[in-house]
Amino acid sequence: MNVMNLNSNKLEMNEMQFQISFQNENVFDSEIVVCMLVYNNGSEVADAIYSVREQETSRKIAILIIDGGQGDDWHSHVLSFEGIAIVKISDYTIAQARNLSHQISSMVFPCAKWLCRLDADDVLDSQFSIETIAAKLEAEGSEINWAITGNSLSQSGSRINRVNRPEEGLFQTKTLISRLQRMVEGEPDAELPSCNLWIKPNFRAIYPDIGSAEDHWLVTHLLINQPEEGVILHDCLFANYSLSGNNSEVNRSNGSHQESRRKLCASAIFWSTEDYEANEEICIGWGSEGVVWLKNGRIRKRF
Numbered sequence: 127m128n129v130m131n132l133n134s135n136k137l138e139m140n141e142m143q144f145q146i147s148f149q150n151e152n153v154f155d156s157e158i159v160v161c162m163l164v165y166n167n168g169s170e171v172a173d174a175i176y177s178v179r180e181q182e183t184s185r186k187i188a189i190l191i192i193d194g195g196q197g198d199d200w201h202s203h204v205l206s207f208e209g210i211a212i213v214k215i216s217d218y219t220i221a222q223a224r225n226l227s228h229q230i231s232s233m234v235f236p237c238a239k240w241l242c243r244l245d246a247d248d249v250l251d252s253q254f255s256i257e258t259i260a261a262k263l264e265a266e267g268s269e270i271n272w273a274i275t276g277n278s279l280s281q282s283g284s285r286i287n288r289v290n291r292p293e294e295g296l297f298q299t300k301t302l303i304s305r306l307q308r309m310v311e312g313e314p315d316a317e318l319p320s321c322n323l324w325i326k327p328n329f330r331a332i333y334p335d336i337g338s339a340e341d342h343w344l345v346t347h348l349l350i351n352q353p354e355e356g357v358i359l360h361d362c363l364f365a366n367y368s369l370s371g372n373n374s375e376v377n378r379s380n381g382s383h384q385e386s387r388r389k390l391c392a393s394a395i396f397w398s399t400e401d402y403e404a405n406e407e408i409c410i411g412w413g414s415e416g417v418v419w420l421k422n423g424r425i426r427k428r429f
Contacts, residue, residue, distance in 0.1 A: 130234070146234060148211040154234055156188035156209070158256055159241045159327075161227035163220065166195035167246045172203035177249035177366075179207060183257035188235060192227045194218050200246075221333040221340040232327040242324045244365060251278050251363040259324065259362050271329040271355040272348055275322040275362040281369045290319045290367070294360050297353045299398040306346065306391040310384065320345040322364040329355075334412040338386040343409070346390060350397045 130146045148154075160178050164171055178189055191212045204210065213230060215223060224243070231241050240260065244250065259275055266273075276291035295301040308316030320341035325331045331348065333340045348356055393409040396402040407421045419426050 144213050144215070144230065146211050146213050146230070149208050153188045153209050153211055155237050156186040156235055157237055157239050158185055158187045158260060159231045159235050159238045160187060160189045161224070161231060161241055161243050162189055162191050162246055163223050163227070164191050164193045164195060164200055164246045165220075166197050167200045169200070169203045170247045171200040172207075173249055174244055174246050175204055175207050175210070178244065178256075179209070180253050181250065181256045182253045183260070185257065185260055186237075187256060188238075190227055190231055190235075192218075192223045192230075194223050219335055221335045224333045224340070228325065228327075228331065235327065238327045240324050241327055242364070243321060245321060245368075247368050247370075248280075248321070248365045251366045255362075255364050259359060259364060262359055262362060263324065263357070266357050269355070270357050271326045272331060272352070273324045273357045273359055274319060274345060275324070275359040275364045276319050277322050277365040277367045278363055279367055279369055283368075283370075285366065286369075288315070289363060290315070290317060291360055291363075292319050292358050294358055296349055296358055299350065302346065302349055303391065303394060303398070306387070306394055309342070309387045310391050312384070318342050318345055319367075321367055323348075324364075332413060334409070334417050336386055336417060338382040339390060342387070343390055346394050347397070350394060 128148050128151065130148070131143060162171075162174060175189060178187060181187060187209065189210045191210060193212055193214045194216065211234070213226075215226065218226065228241055231238060240263065242256075250256070259273070263270060263273055274292050276289055278289050279286050293301065293305075296305070305316050305318065309318070323331070323341065323345055331344060334343050336343055389407055389409065392402060392406045396408045396410070402408045402420075404422050407419050409417060410420050410425070411418045
């Protein structure tokens with residue numbers, strides 16, 4: 127493995143230096159960068175990578191792995207794959223690691239046109255997922271900076287007869303709030319397909335450092351506050367999402383899964399109408415300096 131040193135910073139605050147490992151420097155000429163977080167995963171990482179390697183497309187695709195785990199058992203399952211760059215990190219939350227993957231991608235992939243995300247325990251929906259989505263985004267023109275698509279679903283390693291699509295009306299506040307309310311009520315079909323977000327390099331799409339559903343928060347923010355820069359690709363499926371993910375199970379068991387969705391729904395109503403209940407904790411923004419909350423007329427920040 128070759129190693130490159132690069133200076134970055136931790137969420138644009140503290141100057142940091144990272145090492146990026148790769149087999150061939152041609153990986154940095156890629157047009158599409160698939161960002162993948164790995165936290166103590168195993169052989170399933172190879173399945174995720176294989177689904178990218180098997181894409182039917184002439185576009186050059188790279189996988190940027192952000193390795194935040196304590197072990198390296200997964201390394202033995204991916205050594206035979208080229209087109210991978212790996213950055214080892216520590217003491218980063220999931221949201222911080224996702225933001226770091228965007229930041230590093232923008233730094234070291236000068237030819238990249240789009241960044242997308244694939245979780246280490248998921249695979250791409252089909253061999254044509256990336257080509258289909260990339261071609262549609264080309265047709266949309268240069269004004270588009272972000273896009274969401276749908277995904278198929280798996281349970282315990284097997285596909286189920288259900289897909290999760292973003293309805294075209296999500297740009298309408300009424301439709302979006304209705305879906306968020308159903309998410310709070312626990313309706314499986316209401317979950318936003320936020321794992322299928324594509325963004326352009328250098329587009330400022332920051333995940334809030336919230337313990338659960340950070341991807342739903344970002345996508346909801348984009349739908350409400352930056353709709354003119356985005357597109358909903360209703361008919362495209364990107365990932366095959368595993369409903370058995372470890373993080374989701376932990377968040378459900380400790381209550382943060384529903385609590386985050388409840389706060390998101392209340393915050394989305396505030397973003398779009400400026401209405402809120404005084405006793406509700408409303409998120410009024412986030413960035414490199416943390417998440418800003420409003421409750422009972424008082425503002426506080428969480429770092």
